[in-house]
Amino acid sequence: MLLATTDLMNVVDWSRAQFAMTAIYHWLFVPLTLGLGFICAIMETLYYRSGDPFWKRTVKFWMRIFGINFAIGVATGIILEFEFGTNWSNYSHFVGDIFGAPLAIEGIMAFFMESTFIAIMFFGWNKVSKGFHLASTWLTAIGANLSALWILVANAWMQYPVGMTFNPETARNEMTSFWEVLFSPVAMNKFFHTVTSGYVLAAIVVIGISAWFLLKKREERMAQKSMVVASVFGGVSLLLLLWTGDGSAKIIAKVQPMKLASMEALYDGKTGAGLSVIGVLKSEPQRTQENDIFHFNLEVPKMLSWLSFGDGNAYVPGINDLLNGNPDQGILSTEEKMRRGRIAIETLAEYRDARQSGDSTRMASTLLKFNPETPEGQAFLNDYFKYFGYGYFSSPTEVVPPVPLIFYSFRVMVGLGVYFLLLFILVLYLAKKQKLGTYPWLNRVMLWSIPLAYLCSVSGWIVAEFGRQPWTIQDLLPTVAAVSRVDSTSVMVTFFIFVALFTTLLIAELKIMTKQIQIGPHDEQ
Amino acid sequence: MDTYMILQHYWWLIISLLGALLVFLLFVQGGQGLLYTIGRTEAQRNMIVNSLGRKWEFTFTTLVTFGGAFFASFPLFYSTSFGGAFYVWMLILLVFVIQAVAYEFRRKPHNFLGEKTYNAFLIVNGVAGTFLLGAAVATLFTGAPFTVDRMNLTHYDGWSTISQWSTPWRGLDALTDYRNWALGFSLLFLSRVLGLEYFLNNIDDAEITARSRRHLWYNAIPFVICFLVFVISLLCSPGYAVDQNTGIISIENYKYLHNFIALPLVAILFLLGVVSVLWSIWIGARHGSRRAIWFGGAGTVAAVLALLLTAGYNDTAYYPSLTDLQSSLTIYNSSSSEFTLRVMSFVSILIPFVVAYIWYAWRAMNRKRITPSEMEQEDHLY
Numbered sequence: 022m023l024l025a026t027t028d029l030m031n032v033v034d035w036s037r038a039q040f041a042m043t044a045i046y047h048w049l050f051v052p053l054t055l056g057l058g059f060i061c062a063i064m065e066t067l068y069y070r071s072g073d074p075f076w077k078r079t080v081k082f083w084m085r086i087f088g089i090n091f092a093i094g095v096a097t098g099i100i101l102e103f104e105f106g107t108n109w110s111n112y113s114h115f116v117g118d119i120f121g122a123p124l125a126i127e128g129i130m131a132f133f134m135e136s137t138f139i140a141i142m143f144f145g146w147n148k149v150s151k152g153f154h155l156a157s158t159w160l161t162a163i164g165a166n167l168s169a170l171w172i173l174v175a176n177a178w179m180q181y182p183v184g185m186t187f188n189p190e191t192a193r194n195e196m197t198s199f200w201e202v203l204f205s206p207v208a209m210n211k212f213f214h215t216v217t218s219g220y221v222l223a224a225i226v227v228i229g230i231s232a233w234f235l236l237k238k239r240e241e242r243m244a245q246k247s248m249v250v251a252s253v254f255g256g257v258s259l260l261l262l263l264w265t266g267d268g269s270a271k272i273i274a275k276v277q278p279m280k281l282a283s284m285e286a287l288y289d290g291k292t293g294a295g296l297s298v299i300g301v302l303k304s305e306p307q308r309t310q311e312n313d314i315f316h317f318n319l320e321v322p323k324m325l326s327w328l329s330f331g332d333g334n335a336y337v338p339g340i341n342d343l344l345n346g347n348p349d350q351g352i353l354s355t356e357e358k359m360r361r362g363r364i365a366i367e368t369l370a371e372y373r374d375a376r377q378s379g380d381s382t383r384m385a386s387t388l389l390k391f392n393p394e395t396p397e398g399q400a401f402l403n404d405y406f407k408y409f410g411y412g413y414f415s416s417p418t419e420v421v422p423p424v425p426l427i428f429y430s431f432r433v434m435v436g437l438g439v440y441f442l443l444l445f446i447l448v449l450y451l452a453k454k455q456k457l458g459t460y461p462w463l464n465r466v467m468l469w470s471i472p473l474a475y476l477c478s479v480s481g482w483i484v485a486e487f488g489r490q491p492w493t494i495q496d497l498l499p500t501v502a503a504v505s506r507v508d509s510t511s512v513m514v515t516f517f518i519f520v521a522l523f524t525t526l527l528i529a530e531l532k533i534m535t536k537q538i539q540i541g542p543h544d545e546q
Numbered sequence: 547m548d549t550y551m552i553l554q555h556y557w558w559l560i561i562s563l564l565g566a567l568l569v570f571l572l573f574v575q576g577g578q579g580l581l582y583t584i585g586r587t588e589a590q591r592n593m594i595v596n597s598l599g600r601k602w603e604f605t606f607t608t609l610v611t612f613g614g615a616f617f618a619s620f621p622l623f624y625s626t627s628f629g630g631a632f633y634v635w636m637l638i639l640l641v642f643v644i645q646a647v648a649y650e651f652r653r654k655p656h657n658f659l660g661e662k663t664y665n666a667f668l669i670v671n672g673v674a675g676t677f678l679l680g681a682a683v684a685t686l687f688t689g690a691p692f693t694v695d696r697m698n699l700t701h702y703d704g705w706s707t708i709s710q711w712s713t714p715w716r717g718l719d720a721l722t723d724y725r726n727w728a729l730g731f732s733l734l735f736l737s738r739v740l741g742l743e744y745f746l747n748n749i750d751d752a753e754i755t756a757r758s759r760r761h762l763w764y765n766a767i768p769f770v771i772c773f774l775v776f777v778i779s780l781l782c783s784p785g786y787a788v789d790q791n792t793g794i795i796s797i798e799n800y801k802y803l804h805n806f807i808a809l810p811l812v813a814i815l816f817l818l819g820v821v822s823v824l825w826s827i828w829i830g831a832r833h834g835s836r837r838a839i840w841f842g843g844a845g846t847v848a849a850v851l852a853l854l855l856t857a858g859y860n861d862t863a864y865y866p867s868l869t870d871l872q873s874s875l876t877i878y879n880s881s882s883s884e885f886t887l888r889v890m891s892f893v894s895i896l897i898p899f900v901v902a903y904i905w906y907a908w909r910a911m912n913r914k915r916i917t918p919s920e921m922e923q924e925d926h927l928y
Contacts, residue, residue, distance in 0.1 A: 096646035110629025117621020118882045125618035128611030136603035192696035195883040370700040505629035506707035529658035536656035
């Protein structure tokens with residue numbers, strides 16, 4: 022039993038590693054697809070309206086980059102969908118009734134749109150009319166973004182499960198309102214925040230590649246025009262990104278307070294909490310045992326309270342409050358939540374026993390507790406079932422995610438976001454003054470901003486997903502209860518196989534991409 | 547039959563239809579496996595890859611949608627089979643991952659691995675992908691060693707996994723049953739037959755046409771043999787029957803034969819499908835007909851749809867457990883809730899619309915066959 026339980030933790034770790042690795046690889050390619058699709062569509066619209074072959078040549082170049090990136094995005098995407106089953110079998114049972122629907126809709130609505138029209142986008146220039154081709158390019162971009170909608174709705178549900186009720190008969194959550202799932206504030210915010218982050222990344226990539234052409238004094242017209250399109254598109258997207266980022270903070274404060282406290286390394290809750298602009302954390306024992314958090318910290322007073330609750334004097338709970346409880350603020354301790362979670366799990370076991378022994382009276386009385394339409398059910402669901410997942414922990418500290426990783430990632434994300442906004446404004450200013458390309462150093466800065474865009478994007482993903490730890494579904498199912506019963510060696514083997522494969526494909530992609538950029542746009546035959 | 551049951555049957559129909567369309571679209575994989583057999587020169591291989599390359603995403607998307615729809619409508623299958631037959635599904639994923647980049651990367655300069663490696667990716671996907679999918683689907687009839695206990699969720703101090711595999715082979719155990727091999731090879735050779743019929747339709751090259759006709763025979767014969775072995779053994783095999791009212795599962799001799807008798811429309815669909823595939827082989831191999839793929843495709847969809855319907859309809863367990871009879875999955879005990887099935891049924895109304903635009907786009911692109919001269923003029927090539 023001891024050995025089996027030890028392996029359980031290994032399996033959880035390796036399964037998490039496998040999912041994180043495949044998701045990060047996938048997320049390296051998806052943002053560019055999301056944004057470059059629209060940039061291509063905008064450029065083709067300019068061609069359609071002006072009839073100027075310059076735009077056709079330009080858009081075909083960017084489409085070539087889109088195609089190379091798209092292929093590897095598809096390759097890394099398929100594995101994620103199936104990993105829900107292979108590595109997280111309990112999870113896929115526990116939430117399949119809700120999570121499956123967005124995935125199925127994604128396939129039916131979005132993937133087919135994307136895959137049908139991408140063929141026309143690439144091969145249809147001489148086969149279909151100009152209008153049909155333009156529509157196909159737009160539909161490819163829309164299809165890609167619709168795919169993002171459905172998968173992010175599913176992801177949002179994991180962060181904030183709504184629109185469902187637990188059915189003890191099937192031991193799973195069942196959907197009661199599709200609209201609540203689709204239009205949950207987390208889902209809408211997450212969708213817009215994520216896709217606009219993709220648009221910003223794509224804009225930076227287009228600007229960076231264009232800057233390379235300017236440095237080489239090649240294709241200068243294409244480079245300058247592309248920069249302008251990308252800056253306008255990227256700038257508008259960034260404003261939306263900031264707006265939805267602000268919305269995210271407010272929602273996280275409400276539904277995932279531990280994530281917010283980790284983003285800020287806020288150990289003791291405060292009224293009028295300040296926002297750390299930049300800081301260096303001390304070691305874990307110092308932070309947790311001596312309550313000595315920062316080597317250095319630059320803070321804006323009251324900003325965290327204001328950003329989280331729209332009130333500079335609001336109380337923001339810290340990690341210690343969430344761990345040890347804070348009766349003044351009505352916060353339960355994690356230990357208490359674990360106790361209540363176990364009662365919820367044991368009530369389910371009681372139902373199992375009653376069913377096995379054919380005791381219909383006890384079955385009926387237990388069922389009442391899970392019925393949200395009875396007062397008894399409402400009380401049980403709110404006081405006990407709400408903490409169901411806590412019952413699987415053996416120690417309260419398991420609920421704390423990796424604070425330094427989340428703290429620094431958040432700062433990298435926000436800092437780079439601000440830098441990109443300045444860059445877009447600068448490009449548009451220089452374009453207006455007709456001075457784009459006159460400062461080689463600036464072109465180098467733009468070129469080297471490309472890896473920064475990827476760093477920013479992955480950092481955002483780390484904040485969202487590591488911040489969710491240790492939950493697969495917030496408060497209801499921790500990773501330890503979600504994992505498939507596979508031995509850790511098997512997961513380890515597949516982890517290394519896919520690391521090797523994806524790394525090889527990434528190298529291939531980068532080499533092909535850089536070569537294609539060097540080749541530049543093709544001349545029309 | 548109450549509304550919930552109707553919805554469960556409706557979604558099994560949708561899953562079966564998606565599975566049937568997927569098998570038809572595996573002509574892409576079949577064609578890939580014949581890359582060097584049919585394409586003797588580089589120019590011919592390029593025509594083959596570009597012909598298939600404009601269709602590969604449909605197959606891939608159908609596979610992903612099949613998975614997504616299965617997850618949505620029968621989540622317990624998803625968690626049981628995927629989490630249990632871990633090695634098999636991981637292998638299937640691996641051979642599809644390498645396909646996805648192969649088309650786009652193979653002839654691009656500085657592609658790191660070289661054209662031959664990407665061609666090898668296409669061949670591995672074409673051969674292993676189809677065989678493994680066939681063997682995996684066969685377990686819907688032949689069963690797998692697993693147990694399901696939802697109440698394992700109450701074990702908060704150790705493994706709480708609901709669906710557990712009973713052997714350490716994690717799906718590779720399917721290889722001990724000859725019927726799984728038979729369906730695996732049936733699918734492999736059927737996909738090659740369809741791939742060759744697609745070449746006849748889509749590539750305008752005398753040598754490729756002649757070679758495709760010859761190889762149609764070579765692949766049709768093993769297909770027919772393997773398929774007959776599978777079908778005859780299936781009709782003679784016992785199956786798992788479920789009592790609609792109690793949910794109790796019991797073994798019934800000749801279950802699948804009984805299903806065909808109880809569902810005459812399904813039986814007719816199956817026979818029509820098989821005849822249509824055989825007819826397509828005849829007109830393709832004998833006359834080089836461009837229409838062979840349409841008969842082959844329609845026949846494949848009909849026959850596979852009928853087979854999958856017999857797996858789940860007429861109160862049959864569609865995923866028999868070889869370890870614990872009562873753990874077997876049926877469309878009743880493994881489906882999503884009535885509410886979810888109902889919501890998704892509204893979404894499924896979109897399917898004809900999706901099929902219509904795919905059809906329209908496909909026609910627009912396939913008006914002309916692929917020719918060597920097109921390969922020289924086109925600037926986006928695989």
